[in-house]
Every structure is written in structure tokens, then in C-alpha cells.
Amino acid sequence: MEKNHPKNCLNCKSENLYGNVTRAGGLFGPSLLPRLGLFGNNASMHVFVCEDCGHIQFFADKRSRSKLAKKWARAWLPFRTT
Numbered sequence: 395m396e397k398n399h400p401k402n403c404l405n406c407k408s409e410n411l412y413g414n415v416t417r418a419g420g421l422f423g424p425s426l427l428p429r430l431g432l433f434g435n436n437a438s439m440h441v442f443v444c445e446d447c448g449h450i451q452f453f454a455d456k457r458s459r460s461k462l463a464k465k466w467a468r469a470w471l472p473f474r475t476t
């Protein structure tokens with residue numbers, strides 16, 4: 395759990411949030427955090443689900459965020475492609 399993780403649901407304000415860590419890319423789906431993993435592995439992210447309304451929130455983990463400035467473009471610039 396990181397300091398910036400939510401304590402309430404953004405949708406319904408419930409405190410019944412549950413969190414876990416998962417990989418940011420699956421074998422058959424797109425990578426949600428491309429180029430931020432370690433040695434070719436997928437990056438990790440934290441996922442939170444609201445028990446009351448089902449709203450889902452994702453957060454890139456600290457290691458992935460530390461690579462953003464070198465690996466991704468700022469949001470207002472054209473995207474880099476791999």
C-alpha cells in the first residue's frame with residue numbers, strides 16, 4: 395500500500411475498497427504499462443475494486459513510475475512508438 399492509494403471509492407465514496415497487485419499485461423491482451431517493466435517483464439500495478447459499486451482503479455507501482463520520464467512522452471507531446 396502506497397501513500398497515494400485511495401481510501402474511498404471515487405464513484406460512490408464507499409470505504410469498502412479491496413486492493414491487490416497484478417501484472418500490467420497479459421499473454422493475450424495489451425500491456426497497460428509498456429516499456430516500464432524490468433528486463434522485459436511486464437510492469438506491476440495496484441488494482442482497487444469497490445465492493446459496493448464495482449468501480450475499479452489502477453495505479454502504476456513506484457518502480458514503473460520512476461521510468462516514465464525516460465520511457466514515455468509527456469501527455470501533451472506526440473506518443474513514442476516502439
Ligand SMILES: [Zn+2]
Nearest residue numbers: 403406444447
Ligand atoms: Zn464504489
